[in-house]
Amino acid sequence: MPEDLVSEALRRALAVHSDQGSQYTATRLKDLLAQNGALQSMSRRGNCYDNAHAESFWSRFKAELLDGRSFPGLAEAKLEISHHIATYNAERRHSSLGYLAPNHFKTHLQTTSHLCPA
Incomplete structure (x- = not known):
């Protein structure tokens, strides 16, 4: 598998916008993101249309x-x-x-x- 394909997939995964679902607000995910220096983009609380x-x-x-x-x-x-x-x-x-x-x-x-x- 080409290296650039894997790198690009990771870059895109790190830029994913998430909603307020429990899977995205879980402490384990937040810790994993912090450990890897990733910032999470999330919709505003109570605004599912973001x-x-x-x-x-x-x-x-x-x-x-x-x-x-x-x-x-x-x-x-x-x-x-x-x-x-x-x-x-x-x-x-x-x-x-x-x-x-x-x-x-x-x-x-x-x-x-x-x-x-x-």
């Missing part, structure tokens, strides 16, 4: 792109993932955005926001 958009993205990502398959190598994975994200942001419509793609919603928001005085 990372809802990310949870939704990863759910769709796994269902639409991965669907149980694997990639031959890191380069192929990066290419497929970047293509999926570009498509997701440019073409995939979202009900929470008025059935617009994220890029279209952002453009619409930017072009109409100057019409409303602050």
Whole structure:
């Protein structure tokens, strides 16, 4: 297994955002993170929607792109993932955005926001 694949997996794992679930607030996990100099990013107490958009993205990502398959190598994975994200942001419509793609919603928001005085 390539060294950069393992290193990248660890870097990404150390940057994971967690919620207030007991598995993430447990003393053993906090001790392990501290021993390894890792900082934990956590949603605010009582606000389960802090990372809802990310949870939704990863759910769709796994269902639409991965669907149980694997990639031959890191380069192929990066290419497929970047293509999926570009498509997701440019073409995939979202009900929470008025059935617009994220890029279209952002453009619409930017072009109409100057019409409303602050």
